[in-house]
Amino acid sequence: MHSFVYGIMSLVWLSSSGGGAELAPPVNLTLITMNTHFNLSWSQGARHRGANVSFSVQYVPSYKLSMPGTQWLTACENTPHTWCDLTPRKLYFQAIYTLRVRTHRGPLRSGWVLKEFCADKEAALGPPSRVDLAPAGALLNMMIWDPRSSTNGSMKELYPRMYYRVVYWEHSDTRSPDTVVVDTRVNTVTLPDLRAWTWYCVSVQSRYDFYSKTSAFTTPHCMQTEGAVPWWQILLIFSLSGLVGFVGLLVLLSSGLYCYRTAKDTLFPAVTLPPHFQAYLMDLSPGSDAPRLLTPDSESELTCDRLSICPQVVPLEVHLPPLSASTAPPSGLEADARHNRQDSGGSGDSGVYSTEGGSGPPRHCSHDLPSLGTEEPWDGGSTALLEPVSLEQVSLEQVSLEHRGLKAEAAGPWGVRDEGIMDMGV
Template sequence: MAAALRAALCSGLLLCASGMIPKPRNVRITSVNLKSILQWDAPRFPKENLTYTVQYKSSSLRGDAPRTLRTGLRQPRCDVSALSPYVRYTLRLCARAGPRRSRWATLSFRAMDDTTIGPPEVRLRSEAGALHVDFSGPFAQRQQEGWPLRQYYGSWAYRILYWRDSTDTQPGSAPRVSQVDTTHNSEVLSQLEPWTLYCVRVQAVVPELNKSGELSTELCEQTTHNGVTPVWITVTVLVGSMLVMVTAVTAGFFCSFYLYRLAKHIFCPSYVFPQHLKEFLSKPASAPQPFPPVAQEELLVCDELTVLAEPPQTPSEGSGASRTPEHPQDSAQGDSDSGLGTASGEA
């Protein structure tokens, strides 16, 4: 190792002595979602006033001369996102120190093939025994466009990986990972065990290029009931409902009867009808009505009156008999007295 270090130091001293600048080392491109950055390591050169020049050339045009993308760069990096993502380019760069420059370091690059597809944004929710997975993106970051990457590729799909959480599995056994591919932005994962914790990760896939993106952050959610009601629960609910209904009807009947009796007692109290009025009203209207008893003294006042006819008088007595009393009242009084006397004698 010491020998290699001495050799490198000697070669650097020889280059410096001859005035040549070594070319940049470890040229590479870091590209994520079409955001492409060209990077390199600075050459071993004692002077610090080095600048860099980056040029590009389309690989499909052989006679096309290289074009300068950036010049006078002080830092060992250059943003090449402005280049078309559909064209393959040959990039080259050199280091300059005044009028002198290094040899060109070249690199072939096509953004569509070489960029890394980032993870999509994923939302996970549990509902009715299934997992609902929604995802979007990733989005292009070139020139601040913010378009979805799927607009740049001819084919696009999402791959969903899901498995039971390791805490629910037996110790020492690896979880069984299931896979679902879809071209839509959402998917429903069914046929899952209820009340079980599942974890999900999603990545974008470009089938025509056999290219897969980065996996999203792991999301875990517990499933709920699968919506199938057991028979015993149905029977229990049915029997319970019938018991509640019968109890409610019975209680309502007794409460209504009690309230009826209470209202009748308050507003229509019980009354015993007199017996003699019952007997009186029970007889028909045509029957003779009884009269109250008459006092004994009143019975003694009513006597039987017998009127006797006066025998015919003789002509000798006719003069006196034919004489009419002067006053009618005296005659009536006399008759009355006669009647009374006769009645008294009969008695």
């Protein structure tokens, strides 16, 4: 049926194009496929090779060709390439499609060239997408990943009876390998009859027997098997483990001892104070002068001696001037006045002066000395020493009153006032 339809389409093309067509159609239409990836390619006619031409590709399900009003679907329009990718068109895998290609150059068109395509029958089968090996003692476990479609699905969904052919051999550089072939439909395989501690290489092929499809073999993947560990390796591993543990224990003990010594030297230093310093610092008796904090109880018992502060006292001397003949005092007073002049070294100066810096008697701070303003008998001397208790207690008024009292006594019973007595200044 399909051949009949194809023949009819060829006759229609011949009748429409005629023998006098100016453009030659494409030649050698070929489909390059892998799983669900489809690519249609062709060659440019020899007569137009190198010319500025373009191509158009269309497709339609073959069963619609016998239907009136069939519309072709465009895959590539006016492309300068000699190939067209049909994968994005998502052609149904088990359906049969009719493809056609023609050449364009300006307003000129060539006739269509037709080609039938069935992906289920004609598409090539790809190898496994991945192969992994893992040692399992003296054997090898192999994991096979299915070929992938254009939508990243497994090709087993399209080929349920697909299986794998596994070829493995012992890796050797000195002799040709002896291969072993194993067919399997599962994705996990354990390779049998292997030797321990030996390198083996594996290659896998996808197969589908209904259309006799076979893929290329995968790149060889090699892995070494394992086995029972020899006694000397066990002994060596045990010895190394013990040595490492012993060294680690020594390091741990050394670190602990160092930390202990550091803490001990810091908190309890080896250099101590002399015994008499320790006894002084540890003396907590009430009479000790060691520094310590005062507590409320100790403050209540704290006693101090009374302290008196006395200012420096400057004794004052009062000198009386000599009396004139007309106003001479009584004999007793005259004698005292002469005595006063003799003590003053014959000087006619009168007033109050300080004995500071002289060789007078030592100064004392005493509360037994008489104060100014008290009436005491004059002992007849020419100098009266006035030693008040405090300089703050002496005032000009008190000195003036004392001076006036002395002048009254000098006047005597006659009531004559001695004009020779001058006011005294401090």
